[in-house]
Every structure is written in C-alpha cells, then in structure tokens.
Amino acid sequence: MLARAVTHALVGLEARRVEVEAHLQRGVPAFAIVGLPDKACQEAKERVRSGIASAELEWPLRRITVNLAPAGLRKEGSGYDLPIALAVLAASHQVPPERLAEHAAVGELALDGRVRPVPGVIVAAEAARRAGLVRLLCPHESAPEAALAGIEPVPLKHLAEAGEYLRGRLQPEAVEPAKSAANGGGLDLADVRGQERARRALELAAAGRHNILLAGPPGTGKTMLSRRLPGILPALTLDEALEATRIHSVAGVLAAGRPLVDRPPFRAPHHTASAASIVGGGPGPRPGEVSLAHHGVLLLDEMPEFHRPVLEALRQPLEDGVVSIARAAGQALFPARFVLVGTMNLCPCGARGDPAVECTCSPQKLAAYGAKLSRALVDRFDLVLHIPRPRGHELDARPAEASRFVRARVVPAAERLARKRPRLGADARELLTRAVDTLPLSARGRARVARVAATVAALAAEEEIAAAHVAEALSYRAPRELAA
C-alpha cells in the first residue's frame, strides 16, 4: 500500500514542497527512510514508532519504506515526524489517504505522541497556501503563527488528535491570527537623566535610520541609551512585521504564544560571537543576528572587542541590506536592514575621556585599539558621538522626556523622509563646501553629512535643508582619530 503526505523543507527563508511517500510491503518487518534525511530526520524512525504506539494506533508489521521526494534535496530537522507518521497511518488505512492528501503537515513528535513545535511554520504555511492546500496540520503552539499566512491551521496537541480529525470525528478549534509579540521589555528614555546630546542623536538615528557609534568611558550610559532606540522607532507595517516574523520563525526564536514581530526587533550579540552567527550561515543556512535585527536595531556593545573578521563581514549587509549565502544546494537570501548601534571606550583601559581617572594606556596600545575598527567600517556610521562622563548634579536632573513623546516626533519625520527628502538649500550647500575645505571631510563624509542634515530638516518639518541643519549634522562626524 502507498500513501502520501505533503510537507515542506526550509531552504533559507523559502519552503520547498516535499512529498512524504510511505510504502508498505510484505516481508520481514523493517522501517527505512530514504531521500537525503539528515541525522535528526533519520531519527524520526524511533519517535514515529513510539508516537504511533502512544496514540494507541497500530504500528504496521510490514516492510515500511518512507521516501522524501524530491530525493535530491537535503531534509533537515525534526519537522518531518508528523507527516511521516501520518503517511504510515494512511498507508495502513488507519486514516483516509485521500483526506490526508488535501493537507500539509509539519511537526515533531514526542515519544508519548505529543506534537512539538518546530521552526519555520509560517514559511511552510505560506508555501502550502500558495500550492492551494487549505489546511495545515501543525503543532498547537505554532497555530497562531500559521494563521498569519492566511491558511487554516489544524492545531494539534497529540498525534491521536490528528487521527481523529482526519477520520472526521473532530472539528479543529478556530485559531486567531497572532497578535503582537512582547518586545524589549519596554525600556523608556525617561530613565535617562541628562545626556541631552545623546538623546538628540538617538532621535535622529530613529527618524533617518542612521547607524550610530557611541564612544566614551565606561559607565556613562552608552549601553543604556542604545537599548532605548527600538522604543522610539516607528512600529512595523504589516508587511514588515510578516517579513521579520518569517526570519524569527526560521531561526526558531519566536516568542511562544505571541509570535507576530510587529515592534522593531532588538538584537545584542555578545562580542565573542562568530561571523556565521552574526551574518548567518551553517549547513542549512540559518539567518544570523543581522537578519534577526531586520527592521530593527543591532547593538554591538564594546565593538572593538569583536573579532575583526566578524566586523568586516558586517560591511556587505550594511551596504546591501541583504545577506546572500551560497551553498552547493543553492543560494539563500536573508534580508538585513537594520540600524547599527556600536559602542566603544576611548582606550583599552577605559579611562580616557574621563576627567576623574588617568588613562594608563601606552601610545602603542592606544593606536592598536583605534586600529581595531577599520576606516571602511567607521565610514558606515552616519552619527558618531562622544558620551562624556556626566557630572553628579546632572544625574539629579529632573526626569526626562519619555519615549512615546520622542516617537511622536520621529514617526512624522520618517514619513516625510520617505515621501520627499528635503533638498540642500543654497546656504546649506555653501556651508558644506566650506566644511569640506576646512575639516578632514571626504566625499563620502560629505554625503553622510548631507544625509543626516536631511533628517534634521525633516524633524524640523522643513522642506529645504538650512545651513543650521548642516551645521548640526557636521557635529556628528567621525573625529580625526577614528576617521584617519
């Protein structure tokens, strides 16, 4: 007897249709899975056998062959457990084969027959919908995620439920598409005392999506400030949210229960991270931190402590907004448009720039520290600013403006920038030319200043960039010791 179930294999952010064929023959009882399964997929045998027994269904004492077609595509992970089990059950007529063929299925089985969530359900659901399948058998936890794709999910807690449902003895529960995911803990700018300049720079970074580098002695609030950037970014549009959700789903980092990523994501990888974890990669390429930060913020705290190749690998996504990973099996594209926030001390010991402590770094160590960030990378930061140590009385200052007020200015400014970028006025152009002559400002630096000036103008609700806007933008340029 032969039966088929439909499932999907993840290739990057895409799902490819995979047919799970189960064939039962007379002969010595055996169970084989073919069609390029990886180790996790090969181990499905044991989970499926126990799962079927635990669901009080019958394990057919036949020679069972399961083929995952197309046989040339590598199958990775444990999401094939459920479709394999269902194909075997259909082949042994314990569930109706023709009904199974109308469904897509994905999910991992526990030994007691429970259905466990797997990564990438939203991507599989979208592919199933495009293929004209109306229902997706999926783990209960992943059902709201699947509903986002516009397919009707059949939420399953246990394999036995799948049998009941396919035999028509169980109606699936209705599933609401996922709502907002909890995000960032809601850190508010009201917690930051003083730091007027840095707050202003964050506002510019949010409105114009400028990368920002914060330099200063330790303990001055660089990290605290950067963690509050996502809170003043505009909320994601539905398309953006779905795109971010897809990436988070494939990476398996969606928050359970509230899976729609509709607030700008915030990622802060540790400085020991590998290049593959930052930009993405691995055998069945997985999205890296830059893609998880898509439409949000990537914080590299203590940037010079990151490995140099990791930092250099960032340059391509920063330029193109997308990571392309080539593998023998094909190419995976992961979008990666994010605001990069870097923090650094001014010297390895950290005392430089702090009037209260004397720096003990030798000139050689200082030079080596500065050289850790390549010129090309520093060039990617539109806004560079020093965070000096605040004086005591500054910390007693009155509570500052809350994030929602800042966001109320950022949102219209971002819309204005998207609609029509402010143009350079005559005075502004003259000042910019003077600055290129007087300051160490390259052609790329000039373009960067003009970009920031446009954001300043947009925040001021001006159609044209004035000289004062350029003057402010110039104050965020990289200082000589970083730029040269």
Add this chain to the structure above:
Amino acid sequence: MTYLSVRRGQAGYPPLLAELHDPPSRLHLRGGPPELLARSSVAIVGARSCSPYGAQVARELAQSLAAAGLVVVSGLARGVDAEAHRGALAVGGLTIAVLGCGIDRDYPRAHTELARRIAESGLVVSEYPPGTEPSPWRFPARNRIIAGLARATVVVEARDRSGALITADFALELGREVFATPGEITSALSAGTNDLLRQGATPLLSAEDVLEALGVEPTPQALPAGLSPESLDVLERLSDGARTLDELVRATERDPAGLAATLTELELAGLIAAADGVYRRATGRGPPRVART
C-alpha cells in the same frame, strides 16, 4: 636610494647647530632642500601619550608658527611631536623631523606616511647613517639636535623626567628661549612643564609669545565679524574652561540641536576645537578677549 648629507664645516651645515658643544659631524637628509636647515625654526616637543589638550595646543601652535613662516622642528614621536608636524603640514608650512635612527627607518612605524608627507616639502634628518636601527640610547642624543636647530623650544606637555625636558635642557645650555605651556597642577602630564616654569621658562600663553620673542611680525587676528550673539555667548562660556555639549545645554538652556550647530560654526571659524566630546577655545589668539556688545 642615496641621500644628501652635510658635513660639519661644510657650507650648508646649520650655524645654529654648530653652537652645540658636541655637534654631529654629519647630518643625513631626506626630502626638501638642505637650505631649510638654516631657516628660522621653533622646536615643539612633549609627551608621547599626551592629553587631548596637549594635542590641541601642539597642533594649533604649529599651525600659527608655520603660517607665520617659521619652520617647526620635532622628533616624529607619537603624541605632541606628531601633532606639531601635522599642524605645520595642515597650513602648508614647513617642518623638520629629527630621528634617532636612520632616515630610511621610519620609527614609529605608524608614522611612515607622516614622514613621507614631511619629506615632500620639509626634511627628515638624522646624524646616523641610513640603515641605523632605532635604540633607546640614541633618542636623548637626537634631542640635542632638535634643540640645536631651533631658535626657541616649546615643551607642550611633559611628565617628570620626560625626554622633552632633555631637549629643554640642551636649549637652555645654548642660551635659547625655552617656553612651557602651563598645565593643571594635578595632572602628571603637566608635572614636567610646570617644573620648567618654576625654573624660569617662559609660560606659553599664545603663539604670539613665540613670534614676539623671535621678532617675527605676528599676523593680526581678530574675531571674525558677523558672529551671532549665541556664538559669542558660547565662546565666552568656553573661555571659563572646557565644556561638554550637555553642560552647555544646561548653562544656556538652549536645545542640543541648535547648540551643536553653533559649536560647528565656531569650529569652522577656528575659534574652538573639539576632542573626546569636550569643546575648548582655540589657542593662538591669546587669552580670551570676547567683547560683548
């Protein structure tokens, strides 16, 4: 590659250098015309790990002196030395780097490019033949050449027992003018310079002090016309000492955006300088004298 050299007693050997009690028997030269050695020059020396303040003073002093036509002499070391060379180059001035190794050995390595730029118009000189590797005992000897070439020596920042003080001692022995920039008495980086002041060195308050001592006509400088009242206000506040932008925000009760614009305009006008997020009044114009109208 062959290099020019001048021997003691030959025409072209700088007469000022010959006043040393052990003048080098030969000077190897790389770069510009040898006549440069005879031009009126000022040495600017100081700490290698200088503060942002020291770097700013060295750079601006070198700019003013080079703009007035003087040659800036220093030792190509990191910190004050390098800033002095860069300052002179920035205004298209002439500068001489005296090395404690062969003139084809750029030491420190990081200054290879700086040395190349110096040699385009100025000179890189050494008493050691090309190929001599740097070693610690050669540097004090190098300092006597710096002091010997220059009509005056300025020590910008120096710790106790700094090499820059050796240069100052040589200059004093030769009876040349020695300037020191006053620094905070609490800063170790100013211990050496403040000690020089106690011993009778002339305090350096502006580039004009040096020009006056050498009898060079200073170029008259006044505040540029057309500064806004806001700019004048900020300038006056900075006259009381260095400030961060956040401190100015609180003092003036202006918004950070407008203040940033004001500060950039003052910076472009050369009236203030920024380092590590701290704004200072530019030197070279003497003590602050902002007239409020």
